Amino acid sequence: MDFDVIVIGGGPSGLMAAISAAEQNKQVLLIEKGPKLGRKLILSGGGRCNVTNRRPVDEIIQHIPGNGRFLYSAFHQFDNEDIITFFEKLGVQLKEEDHGRMFPVSNSARSVAEAMIQRMEKLNVKVYMKTAVKRVCYENGATTGVILLDGQEITARSVIVAVGGKSVPRTGSTGDGYAWAKEAGHTITELYPTEVPITSNEEFIQKKRLQGISLRDIALSVFNSKGKPIITHQMDMIFTHFGISGPAALRCSMFVLKELKNQNQVTMQLDLFPDESPETLKKRVFALLEASPKKALKNALASLTQEKLLLFLLEKANLDIENSYRQVSPKKLDQFVWSLKNFLFTVNGTLSFDKAFVTGGGVSIKEINPREMQSKLMSGLFFCGEILDINGYTGGYNITCALVTGHTAGENAAFFAEQGN
Structure with missing residues (x-):
């Protein structure tokens, strides 16, 4: 031989x-x-x-x-x-x-x-x-x-x-x-393809509302067709012009693809404060507002998260960013706090093999x-x-x-x- x-x-x-x-x-x-x-x-x-x-x-x-x-x-x-x-x-x-x-x-x-x-x-x-x-x-x-x-x-x-x-x-x-x-x-x-960025047709993605926002130590979950989370990864993430990327998104990608066999689009959940309970986070948000009752919401809550994302989430909760704490309804504020831990959006696929790590x-x-x-x-x-x-x-x-x-x-x-x- x-x-x-x-x-x-x-x-x-x-x-x-x-x-x-x-x-x-x-x-x-x-x-x-x-x-x-x-x-x-x-x-x-x-x-x-x-x-x-x-x-x-x-x-x-x-x-x-x-x-x-x-x-x-x-x-x-x-x-x-x-x-x-x-x-x-x-x-x-x-x-x-x-x-x-x-x-x-x-x-x-x-x-x-x-x-x-x-x-x-x-x-x-x-x-x-x-x-x-x-x-x-x-x-x-x-x-x-x-x-x-x-x-x-x-x-x-x-x-x-x-x-x-x-x-x-x-x-x-x-x-x-x-x-x-x-x-x-x-x-x-x-x-x-796996360990690959995830794509989305959401309007805020297509309009690049959050493009370039990099988030540290968030929790990202993939939901099945019954609305139950099948995997959650607590790591970093970035919003892109086509969807999401970064370590948390890459790790979720194979689970997204598996779920897409059962449905046309998959719901994902972003928790910006995974180490805080909803009650603790609500107390922190209201403490910030009470400390600056006359300031516009966008300024009173400026320390909470990145400005572009904060404005987007306030808008999603139908809150006027120029209004002060005393001018808005507690119900809408509750909805905003809920979205900080339950930002839901849909995804429809991933990038191809040439962009995949694995x-x-x-x-x-x-x-x-x-x-x-x-x-x-x-x-x-x-x-x-x-x-x-x-x-x-x-x-x-x-x-x-x-x-x-x-x-x-x-x-x-x-x-x-x-x-x-």
């Missing part, structure tokens, strides 16, 4: 898979169709690369709403603490930031990618750049290698597909791997051995990273998935190759 293990894809999971397989003293070939390795790594975390999250494993699994429980077996072999140790051994010192997020001290994603590439070089991993795979070869229920676009055939007992999903296509994630998986008999679950859906995990990342349908065929039907929130969870599944696939692909020698 030409190689023991072939890894297709030079993103986070592919780099880790190649390193993990080569550490078992196997001949490894990594094939990347683009001009650079680690392009998604370099873009991640705003160019700083949020390499993992230091929360306990159970909490990490909770932050991977797309089939996170499937990863328990892989985490037993290589977890987030192992990721931290791995990078520190490569000379990449890490620091912990808010919510357990781990970044390189250098604040440079490039340093993370370069450390992995240098490790591959030391392990003598062969790399083919600007090389496209036409198909993965199967024979008698086993993987035999790959055929390149130029017709060259390369044999290997183990092939790891690490080509990503369909999100951020400029990095090379264009969905190539789904056809190879299907040819092996695999089911591809419905694909959808792909939802993929190769069905029911057909993958969780301890090995090996196909249950085709021996010697392994999958890792975003091509699998696994997706997490932003905050280091998706790269954790990529690195953990990459390590598991690489190590087990090497073991499988050994059995055939």
Whole structure:
């Protein structure tokens, strides 16, 4: 055979898979169709690369709403603490930031990618750049290698597909791997963009009334068709010219898309003061008004929230912003206070894959051995990273998935190759 293990894809999971397989003293070939390795790594975390999250494993699994429980077996072999140790051994010192997020001290994603590439070089991993795979070869229920676009055939007992999903296509994630998986008999679950901004046809959005308003530590909820909240995220958010974005919106996006299968539009709720009860907030609002009884409402309540949003919510409650506290009805003021914690609006979709951080859906995990990342349908065929039907929130969870599944696939692909020698 030409190689023991072939890894297709030079993103986070592919780099880790190649390193993990080569550490078992196997001949490894990594094939990347683009001009650079680690392009998604370099873009991640705003160019700083949020390499993992230091929360306990159970909490990490909770932050991977797309089939996170499937990863328990892989985490037993290589977890987030192992990721931290791995990078520190490569000379990449890490620091912990808010919510357990781990970044390189250098604040440079490039340093993370370069450390992995240098490790591959030391392990003598062969790399083919600007090389496209036409198909993965199967024979008698086993993987035999790959055929390149130029017709060259390369044999290997183990092939790891690490080509990503369909999100951020400029990095090379264009969905190539789904056809190879299907040819092996695999089911591809419905694909959808996730961790993606949400769109709305509300008049205030279309007229850009709140565009550019950035809100800190709000609670954003998605309601089902029965008017019950199905998920709430307390984080930051921003109003845009097309809808909403920011961490809270991104985390809600997959739940919006699921609800849109049942209805044409989905109701969301914004709570501007999630840490205050309605009663406490009402007391605070009325204290501000009573402290300045002659001032116009817009001035008496100026400290409450951003001016543009305050004026909008006062208008929604049918309050004249120039009137003073003594000139308005308590009922309308109650309605205004209610809207501070219950600002309801409808949304109708999300932006497309090219604006999404993550792909939802993929190769069905029911057909993958969780301890090995090996196909249950085709021996010697392994999958890792975003091509699998696994997706997490932003905050280091998706790269954790990529690195953990990459390590598991690489190590087990090497073991499988050994059995055939």
